[in-house]
Amino acid sequence: MWLPNLIADLASGEIDVGITSGIFPAPTGISTRAFCAERLLVGLRPAHRLAESESVKLAELADEVLGMPPEALFPAWVLSQRQALETARVAPKVVELRDTDLAAGRWLDQAAVDWILLIPSLAVEHSGTIVKPVEPLQLMPFRLLWNPGNAQNTAIARFVQTALTVDPPPGWFTQQDHFRHPADNP
Secondary structure, eight states: OOHHHHHHHHHHTSOSEEEEESOOOOOTTOEEEEEEEEEOEEEEOTTOTTTTOSSBOGGGGTTSOEEEOOTTTOHHHHHHHHHHHHHTTOOOOEEEOSOOOTTOTTGGGOTTOOEEEEOHHHHTTOSSSEEEEBSSOOEEEEEEEEOGGGTTSHHHHHHHHHHHHSOOOTTEEEOTTSTTOOTTOO
């Protein structure tokens, strides 16, 4: 769901629970918890100078053009990517991708784009893209959002409790608000 609609629909009670990427202040009347994350990856062209590297530092790509999805379509994902770049203190030139696919599966069709940011769940469809992990380890966080006024409903309370306590899928990381998050994990 589009991020502004997600927040508005949670506040109005249209939806009970949502999950989105990025870190942002909790909207008034909405509870939010950073509970899991995926590893940040870069997608490179097969002939890219770093295609044979085991991993990539975002600083190594700072002078190259990053393709980013349209913010009007994917505000949460674009926010997450900007936060990742800010964390790495990298400010590459950005070109908006023409593709309307969140995974940016056809980014290679845009010759002006040198690289993209991905997470493993979005990298599955990339057959021509060379996908490399970012070093040092950088995570893309996901947040659980819910309207606490609706949490009196047993199903909603159970869902929130489960999301904050169950082990995430393989390759995912718990975050600070997950009840099983060890203090020494990223």
